[in-house]
Amino acid sequence: MTTPHNDSLLRFMTCGSVDDGKSTLIGRLLYDTKTILADTLNNIARTSQKRGMEAVDLSLLTDGLQAEREQGITIDVAYRYFSTGTRKYIIADAPGHEQYTRNMVTAASTANLAIILIDARKGVLTQTRRHSYLAHLVGIPHIVVAVNKMDLVNYDQATYEKIKADYIAFATEIGLAQARDIKFLPMSALNGDMLVDRLDNMNWYQGETLLDILEAAPAAHSDQAEPFRFPVQFVCRPHDSANPELHDFRGFMGRVESGSIAVGDDVTVLPNGYQSKVKAIQLGNELLQSAQTEQSITLLLEDEIDTSRGDMIVKTSQAPEAVKQIEAHVCWLSETPLSPARTYIVRHTTRESKAKIGSIHYKVDVNTLEQQATSDLKMNDIARVSFKLAQPLMVDSYDKNRATGAFIVIDESSNNTVGAGMIV
Amino acid sequence: MTTKQPLSHLDWLEAEAIHILREVAGQCANPVLLFSGGKDSLCILRLAEKAFRPGRFPFPLMHIDTGHNYQEVVNFRDQRAAELGERLIVRSVEDSMKRGTVVLKTPDEPRNKHQSVTLLEAIEEFGFDCCIGGARRDEEKARAKERIMSFRDEFGQWDPKNQRPELWNLFNARVHKGENIRAFPISNWTEMDVWQYIEREKLELPSIYFAHQRDIVMRHGAIFPVNVSLPSGEVINQPKAGEEVINMQVRFRTVGDVTCTAPVISDADDVSKIVVETATTTITERGATRLDDQTSDASMEQRKKEGYF
Numbered sequence: 001m002t003t004p005h006n007d008s009l010l011r012f013m014t015c016g017s018v019d020d021g022k023s024t025l026i027g028r029l030l031y032d033t034k035t036i037l038a039d040t041l042n043n044i045a046r047t048s049q050k051r052g053m054e055a056v057d058l059s060l061l062t063d064g065l066q067a068e069r070e071q072g073i074t075i076d077v078a079y080r081y082f083s084t085g086t087r088k089y090i091i092a093d094a095p096g097h098e099q100y101t102r103n104m105v106t107a108a109s110t111a112n113l114a115i116i117l118i119d120a121r122k123g124v125l126t127q128t129r130r131h132s133y134l135a136h137l138v139g140i141p142h143i144v145v146a147v148n149k150m151d152l153v154n155y156d157q158a159t160y161e162k163i164k165a166d167y168i169a170f171a172t173e174i175g176l177a178q179a180r181d182i183k184f185l186p187m188s189a190l191n192g193d194m195l196v197d198r199l200d201n202m203n204w205y206q207g208e209t210l211l212d213i214l215e216a217a218p219a220a221h222s223d224q225a226e227p228f229r230f231p232v233q234f235v236c237r238p239h240d241s242a243n244p245e246l247h248d249f250r251g252f253m254g255r256v257e258s259g260s261i262a263v264g265d266d267v268t269v270l271p272n273g274y275q276s277k278v279k280a281i282q283l284g285n286e287l288l289q290s291a292q293t294e295q296s297i298t299l300l301l302e303d304e305i306d307t308s309r310g311d312m313i314v315k316t317s318q319a320p321e322a323v324k325q326i327e328a329h330v331c332w333l334s335e336t337p338l339s340p341a342r343t344y345i346v347r348h349t350t351r352e353s354k355a356k357i358g359s360i361h362y363k364v365d366v367n368t369l370e371q372q373a374t375s376d377l378k379m380n381d382i383a384r385v386s387f388k389l390a391q392p393l394m395v396d397s398y399d400k401n402r403a404t405g406a407f408i409v410i411d412e413s414s415n416n417t418v419g420a421g422m423i424v
Numbered sequence: 425m426t427t428k429q430p431l432s433h434l435d436w437l438e439a440e441a442i443h444i445l446r447e448v449a450g451q452c453a454n455p456v457l458l459f460s461g462g463k464d465s466l467c468i469l470r471l472a473e474k475a476f477r478p479g480r481f482p483f484p485l486m487h488i489d490t491g492h493n494y495q496e497v498v499n500f501r502d503q504r505a506a507e508l509g510e511r512l513i514v515r516s517v518e519d520s521m522k523r524g525t526v527v528l529k530t531p532d533e534p535r536n537k538h539q540s541v542t543l544l545e546a547i548e549e550f551g552f553d554c555c556i557g558g559a560r561r562d563e564e565k566a567r568a569k570e571r572i573m574s575f576r577d578e579f580g581q582w583d584p585k586n587q588r589p590e591l592w593n594l595f596n597a598r599v600h601k602g603e604n605i606r607a608f609p610i611s612n613w614t615e616m617d618v619w620q621y622i623e624r625e626k627l628e629l630p631s632i633y634f635a636h637q638r639d640i641v642m643r644h645g646a647i648f649p650v651n652v653s654l655p656s657g658e659v660i661n662q663p664k665a666g667e668e669v670i671n672m673q674v675r676f677r678t679v680g681d682v683t684c685t686a687p688v689i690s691d692a693d694d695v696s697k698i699v700v701e702t703a704t705t706t707i708t709e710r711g712a713t714r715l716d717d718q719t720s721d722a723s724m725e726q727r728k729k730e731g732y733f
Contacts, residue, residue, distance in 0.1 A: 234449050349594075
C-alpha cells in the first residue's frame with residue numbers, strides 16, 4: 001500500500017434504518033476500503049460468535065454507545081472516517097426513525113451527498129419519502145438512491161427498474177428530481193455487490209459502483225458562483241509595543257463562508273456599511289493573493305475601520321440584505337416545545353440576536369408532506385415560522401447560500417440549541 | 425468566474441480547526457488549551473498559531489501532569505511553550521493525591537483516569553469556561569458521537585443521551601457559571617491526517633515518537649516498557665520476577681502515562697517512515713498502545729461521563 005495523498009474531502013450521510021442494511025453498508029465500506037484494522041475486526045468477530053452468528057456481522061462496526069446497546073437502538077449521529085488514497089470521507093451516520101428527524105437534519109447540515117437506502121423487497125416506503133424530503137429541505141446537492149438487498153430478490157433487474165421509476169415519480173412530485181443530482185444503483189451491502197467491487201451477480205447493471213459515485217461526486221457544496229461572505233469571528237490587535245510594525249495591525253479573522261476574495265477588492269463591512277479595500281490576506285505566516293470558500297484567513301483592510309465579531313465583510317457589489325424579520329423552515333430539536341410567547345436567541349454566522357416568534361404558518365407532516373395549521377412546535381416538527389429580530393442579520397436565502405441562510409435557535413435559560421432554521 | 429478548486433483534505437481540516445479555535449476565542453470568556461506535549465496537542469498548537477498570530481493566543485496552555493510522564497515529553501512540553509512565548513499552567517495529579525481528592529486503589533494504579541479530578545479542580549481554580557482538547561472521533565467509539573463543542577455540567581459530566589445538537593458550523597458554546605465546554609478542533613482528523621499534517625508542517629515532536637532502543641518485557645500480550653526514569657528521578661515499571669527484559673527497537677504511537685502506554689516495534693525513525701507505517705499497520709492506535717482502554721468495551725464512555733477529556 002502506498003501512502004494516501006487524498007486530494008479532496010467529501011462529507012456524506014446515510015439515510016435508512018437498521019432494517020435497510022445501513023450499518024452493514026457502512027461496515028462494508030469501511031471493510032472493503034481496509035479502514036478496519038485487525039484488532040477491531042477480531043473484536044467484532046468475537047461478538048458475532050457470542051451472538052451465535054455464522055459470519056462476521058459488519059454492522060457491529062457501527063455499534064455505538066453502551067446506552068444505545070442497552071436499548072438496542074441508535075440514538076445519535078455518529079461520525080466515521082475512511083480514505084481511498086485519493087479522497088478522505090466523513091460519514092454522518094444518522095438513525096432513520098421518525099422520532100429522530102432532528103438527527104437526520106443534523107447529519108444533513110454538513111453533508112454534500114446523501115445515500116438513501118431502499119430495501120429491494122419493500123420498495124419506496126414512507127420513510128424513503130421522509131428521508132428524501134429532509135435531504136431536499138436541508139439542501140444536500142447530490143442524492144444516491146441505493147436499492148439494497150438485491151440478493152434477496154434474486155438480483156432481479158425488473159424489481160430494480162420498478163423501484164427506480166417509483167422513486168423518480170415521487171421525487172418529481174416534491175421538486176427533488178428537478179433541483180438535485182440523483183443517481184441510482186442496485187446493491188447488496190451484505191455480499192458487497194456494487195459497493196467497492198462489482199462482483200458477478202448483476203451484469204445487467206452497467207452504471208457506476210457506489211464507490212465510483214462517491215469518488216466522482218463534487219466536493220464543493222455548490223457549483224454556482226456564490227457572492228463573497230466573510231463573517232468576522234475575531235479581531236486581532238496585538239498591541240505589541242516592542243514591535244512597531246504591529247502597532248497598527250488590525251486583522252479581521254474568519255472563514256470564507258462563500259465566494260472568493262482577492263487583494264485590492266472593494267469591500268463593505270456590514271451592518272454599518274463602511275467601505276474599504278482589501279490590503280492583504282494572511283493564512284498563518286503566508287501572504288495570499290486571493291482566498292476562496294472554506295478557507296480560514298485573516299483580512300487586512302486599507303482603512304482603519306471599527307469592526308468587531310458579528311460583522312460581515314462582503315464585496316461592495318454583492319452586499320446582502322440586512323433584515324430584522326426572517327421567515328424560515330425550522331426543525332424543532334428540543335424536548336421542550338417552542339413557546340410562541342418566549343424570547344429566543346438566534347445565532348446566524350458569528351452574530352446573535354434576540355428573537356420573537358412572529359407566527360407559525362404551518363407545520364409539515366414529514367410522512368405525507370401535508371401542511372397543517374399549528375400553534376406550537378414539538379421535537380422533530382418541521383414548520384414554516386417567521387421571527388422578529390432585535391438586531392439586523394445579513395442573510396441570503398438558504399437555497400442560494402447554505403452558510404448565510406442557516407441559523408440555530410438557542411434557549412436563553414438552558415443555553416440549549418433548540419431549533420435549526422433555513423431562511424426562505 | 426474560474427472553476428472552483430476544492431481544498432485538499434489537509435487544507436480543509438486545517439481551515440475547519442482554525443475556525444473552531446476562533447469560535448472558542450469569540451464565544452468563551454476564559455478558555456484554556458490542554459497541552460500534553462503529545463502529537464495531537466502539538467498539531468493544535470500549530471493550528472492556534474495559524475489562527476491567532478501575530479497576536480498572542482487568547483488562552484493559556486495547561487497540562488494535567490500525572491507525575492508518570494516520560495521525561496522527554498515533559499521537557500518538550502516546556503520547551504515548546506517557551507518557544508511560543510505562551511503561558512503554561514501545570515497542575516498535578518500528585519497534588520490532588522496530597523489533598524486527598526485522588527485516592528489510588530494501589531500505588532501502581534494507572535493515573536490517567538484520575539486526571540479528571542485534577543482537571544476539574546483546575547477548572548474551578550481558574551474559572552475556565554472552556555477546555556480545548558486534542559481528542560479525535562476516530563480514536564474510540566464513544567468519541568465518534570461526541571460533539572465538536574461538547575457540554576459538561578457542573579460536575580464535569582458528559583451525558584451522551586442529552587448532547588446539544590450541532591448543525592452546520594454554528595457552534596453553541598454558551599454556558600452558565602460552573603458549567604464547561606470541551607472543544608475538539610481536530611475531531612474530524614484521523615491518526616493518518618495527524619501524521620500527514622506533522623509531515624507537511626515539519627512539526628518537531630518528542631523523541632520517543634521515533635524508533636529508539638528501550639528495555640521492555642512482554643506483559644499480558646503487550647510490550648511493556650520497564651525501568652523508566654520519571655522527571656522526579658524515580659524509576660518505575662520494574663520488571664516482575666520471571667519476566668525477561670529485552671532491549672528492543674520501538675516507538676510510541678501515543679504518549680501518556682508511563683504505566684499504561686505501550687510502545688510498538690518499529691524502525692520508523694522519521695516522520696515520513698511513520699506515515700508509511702501508519703498506512704500499513706493492522707492495529708488501531710488505542711488497541712495497540714493504551715492498556716487502560718481495554719478493561720471494558722465501554723471504558724472510555726464511562727470515563728468521559730465522569731469528566732475525562
